[in-house]
Amino acid sequence: MTAIERSRVVAVVGTGTMGQGIAQVALVAGHPVRLYDAVPGRAEQAAGAVAARLDRLTEKGRLDPEARDSAKARLLPAADLSELADAALVVEAVLEQLTVKQELFAKLEEIVGDDCLLATNTSSLSVTAVAGALRRPGRFVGLHFFNPAPLLKLVEVVSGHATEETTATRAWETAAAWGKTPVRCADTPGFVVNRLARPYYAEALRLYEERAADPATIDAVLRECGGFRMGPFELTDLIGQDVNEAVTRSVWDSFFQDVRFTPSLAQRRLVESGRLGRKSGRGWFSYEDGAPAPVPRTEPPAEAPSSVILQGELFVAAALPELIEEAGIEVIVKDDADPEYPGWLELPCGTRLFLTDGEPADGSYLRLIHFDLALDYRTATRMALAPSPTVSEESVRTAVGLFQALGKQVSVIADVPGMIVARTVAMLVDFALDAEARGVASAEDIDTAMRLGVNYPRGPLDWGAELGAARTLYLLERLHQEYPTGRYGASQALRRLAAAETATAAEADPAAETTWATGTVSEGAGS
Numbered sequence: 001m002t003a004i005e006r007s008r009v010v011a012v013v014g015t016g017t018m019g020q021g022i023a024q025v026a027l028v029a030g031h032p033v034r035l036y037d038a039v040p041g042r043a044e045q046a047a048g049a050v051a052a053r054l055d056r057l058t059e060k061g062r063l064d065p066e067a068r069d070s071a072k073a074r075l076l077p078a079a080d081l082s083e084l085a086d087a088a089l090v091v092e093a094v095l096e097q098l099t100v101k102q103e104l105f106a107k108l109e110e111i112v113g114d115d116c117l118l119a120t121n122t123s124s125l126s127v128t129a130v131a132g133a134l135r136r137p138g139r140f141v142g143l144h145f146f147n148p149a150p151l152l153k154l155v156e157v158v159s160g161h162a163t164e165e166t167t168a169t170r171a172w173e174t175a176a177a178w179g180k181t182p183v184r185c186a187d188t189p190g191f192v193v194n195r196l197a198r199p200y201y202a203e204a205l206r207l208y209e210e211r212a213a214d215p216a217t218i219d220a221v222l223r224e225c226g227g228f229r230m231g232p233f234e235l236t237d238l239i240g241q242d243v244n245e246a247v248t249r250s251v252w253d254s255f256f257q258d259v260r261f262t263p264s265l266a267q268r269r270l271v272e273s274g275r276l277g278r279k280s281g282r283g284w285f286s287y288e289d290g291a292p293a294p295v296p297r298t299e300p301p302a303e304a305p306s307s308v309i310l311q312g313e314l315f316v317a318a319a320l321p322e323l324i325e326e327a328g329i330e331v332i333v334k335d336d337a338d339p340e341y342p343g344w345l346e347l348p349c350g351t352r353l354f355l356t357d358g359e360p361a362d363g364s365y366l367r368l369i370h371f372d373l374a375l376d377y378r379t380a381t382r383m384a385l386a387p388s389p390t391v392s393e394e395s396v397r398t399a400v401g402l403f404q405a406l407g408k409q410v411s412v413i414a415d416v417p418g419m420i421v422a423r424t425v426a427m428l429v430d431f432a433l434d435a436e437a438r439g440v441a442s443a444e445d446i447d448t449a450m451r452l453g454v455n456y457p458r459g460p461l462d463w464g465a466e467l468g469a470a471r472t473l474y475l476l477e478r479l480h481q482e483y484p485t486g487r488y489g490a491s492q493a494l495r496r497l498a499a500a501e502t503a504t505a506a507e508a509d510p511a512a513e514t515t516w517a518t519g520t521v522s523e524g525a526g527s
């Protein structure tokens with residue numbers, strides 16, 4: 001199958017922001033477009049709004065005047081559904097109510113030709129259920145655009161239970177011909193992006209509820225250490241707290257209230273109070289005129305140590321010793337540590353700095369401070385530290401000074417298992433592996449969807465490959481011990497991948513210890 005010919009009509013039903021955006025995409029791609037809305041006069045208004053956006057594109061030099069005029073001539077409002085009879089594709093973007101969509105498509109099925117593709121832009125309903133009442137559900141597919149549709153590249157092409165392969169392929173190729181980056185996925189709650197993004201919000205909310213840090217600090221650590229474009233609190237304020245919570249609740253309900261998707265009471269209270277984010281003037285943060293910008297907890301300047309001891313390997317944090325030396329601080333390399341432990345940095349006072357492994361610092365007899373996972377330790381501009389209760393304030397100040405000497409701001413947070421970035425990334429990796437194993441989407445499409453759909457700095461599977469399945473499993477096992485609710489119970493996909501890594505490591509070196517230090521799981525870990 002090939003993409004729908006540019007000469008064929010594309011119809012859009014529903015003329016809100018998303019409907020107008022989809023119409024604009026199809027217009028700019030060269031199709032005749034018909035806009036329909038059940039409310040009289042709305043289609044004409046929407047056509048005018050789309051035409052005005054085309055004018056602005058021309059003013060900015062992004063669309064030449066001839067192309068704009070041609071697109072305007074191809075855009076026609078429809079007063080009745082019967083005017084969509086010659087459409088090759090009808091995309092629906094109406095109210096997110098199952099019965100409304102089912103009734104619409106039942107009518108459309110009697111109007112359009114047999115070769116017409118029928119598509120829903122739903123983000124929360126089952127594609128299979130929407131198509132359930134159709135006589136020919138094989139030509140029905142999900143085309144989930146992201147808002148604003150003209151700007152965001154990602155389109156999820158969702159195959160319902162009865163969607164024919166030729167339908168999904170033609171929808172995919174049409175989206176690609178429109179300049180989009182389509183990914184194919186199965187009809188599962190949340191599809192790819194809304195399913196796999198849940199931990200990004202959920203872990204931040206959990207950390208806030210545990211008083212690990214305030215929203216501004218959690219956002220700053222995930223942005224400036226984890227590399228995410230926006231923190232979860234500012235992002236949900238932008239999305240709308242009511243919208244974000246509704247998606248979370250929908251996915252949770254659709255998965256029969258699986259504990260991994262449990263909504264947050266803190267967010268529920270925010271919604272109940274009417275603090276919905278930017279659109280209401282206040283959410284986690286205030287957006288009223290003159291309101292100060294959120295300020296994360298940032299430690300004041302502190303004196304750096306003159307030297308540190310490096311014991312063992314730091315693995316994903318391996319860049320730190322080089323950065324420390326570049327800052328003029330002596331790195332004394334030793335290799336007499338117990339191989340049961342991962343590598344660490346040791347301050348002159350004897351306090352050890354470990355990359356968080358999921359265990360709280362207070363669970364150790366050592367004087368230690370955990371530091372968080374970073375996307376890139378060289379380019380990260382902030383680091384989070386979590387000291388154990390036995391560490392003196394002076395030692396904490398020295399650790400702060402060490403990372404400040406590397407050009408990083410430092411946030412000291414409460415001693416919580418997995419800290420901020422590490423536990424968030426571990427959950428994202430596990431969710432992604434589980435989705436791949438269940439056939440939700442391919443590994444390539446999962447990573448593409450998360451990079452383009454929610455602007456993650458790396459695809460979760462790509463990030464997981466660097467961390468290693470065994471280390472990720474170890475961290476989740478530790479979290480599960482601390483929170484034995486099932487929320488952090490690792491997927492079978494992660495367990496099997498970790499077991500394969502362990503077996504490969506054992507073949508390479510039968511005498512090697514299989515611990516967090518080596519990136520493999522010891523026998524009985526997490527039991």
